[in-house]
Amino acid sequence: MQAERRLAIMQPYFFPYIGYFQLMAKVDAFVVYDDVNYINKGWINRNRINVAGVAHMVTVPLQQASQNRLICDIELEATPSWRDKMLKTIEQSYTRAPQFQHVFPLVERVVRHDASNLADYLLHGLTAVRDYLRLSTDIVATSRQYANAALKGQDRIIDICLQERTSVYVNAIGGMELYTRSEFADKGLELKFLQPVLTPYECGRLAYVPGLSIIDAMMWNDPAVVDQMLRCATLS
Template identity: 50%
Template sequence: MTAVAIMQPYLFPYIGYWQLLHAADCFVVYDDVNYINRGWINRNRILINDAPGLITLPLLQASQNRKIADIEIAPQAQWQRRLLRTLEMAYRKAPCFDQVFPLLEQILGHDERNLAAFLSQQLHTLARFMGLQTRIVTSSTVYRNDHLAAQERILDICRQERATRYINAQGGRALYEPSAFAQQGIDLRFIAMRPLPYRQRGEGFTPYLSIIDALMAVGPDGIGPHLAAYDL
């Protein structure tokens, strides 16, 4: 069985995103689709003073009329030091800070101005850090099918990868027709996270934060059970 998952690139995405990689043999970074304003492509949430706060990668001339692969990041001098300082202040007392912060410095120091390339490199780096063996490819460089749209394009990628299973997030249920996948011999599945809290600073547990928060708490050696806490 060959399982494929497809998703836009996100900045330090939450655990559910990484569960898609965990469940798939091939993960397609869907970078030749339109950018989404106020989404998760260039921002995410961390705990700042025990409350959720946004971190953002500043962009140049970002628009929902432009593809992710066509957008540039602002020069590093404008944001890199400030963002690293925010992360350091938020997590310097976290159990796994010494393991994780150097990785964040490496990712945010990557000399790449193209948004899609920067985020793809980030995904590769984090995947290796967490021990994920999934093959990661970018849609803009492999499939040459951006003349197709929606479900037909997803099916074409699955055909090119010879997929026997396509895995998508729960929010995509209304977007796909199981019969269309079945006709191609593809098992359509939707991934559902199982609750598996880890210890955060302060009281209670805030879910759906950036993977940074989980890694700072449990480190690369403890992240495995969280990546595997899902049902298909």
């Protein structure tokens, strides 16, 4: 009997929270859904870190970003000063964290990546973090390769699954109202949902804040502990 092949499809985010990587850890292939509309005030180009025990937003500035434009069509702001400012904030916030010496070089490499296109920039970041976390998941660099942008919603997701010859599609728990198991089953696919688990951890003298960027979890925890966090999410 052929082993099941699991697939997930997600928009690219900037240093997303650990639940995003729990989803990545549950699948064999992870499609970067980059030819869909940008979302204002979402997680595509920003995330939160722990500054003095309080969630603080760090943002990648963009040129002419709009919900009427595709993620893959947006460019980063050209001036380099925002990178220095962001890195200084992260460095000051985590310099006393036990994994700082290991994690900050990764963060710096991602933030300073010279891609001008938003999709390319985010792909580099996701790949770098995946490699640091030692996940074996294959990242499919762009959803543009499927040439099915005329399809919408669930129909497009199913088509990508069929093109990838997957047997199980795993979606974030927030998609339960968007997708129907019977529609997937009609195409020979099993639909599952990931229930993320946010395990609290010690943050030195700071208060723990749930749902922050993966940067926070990596800074405060040994890699073996982060690996346990990645594996504790469940599927339903």
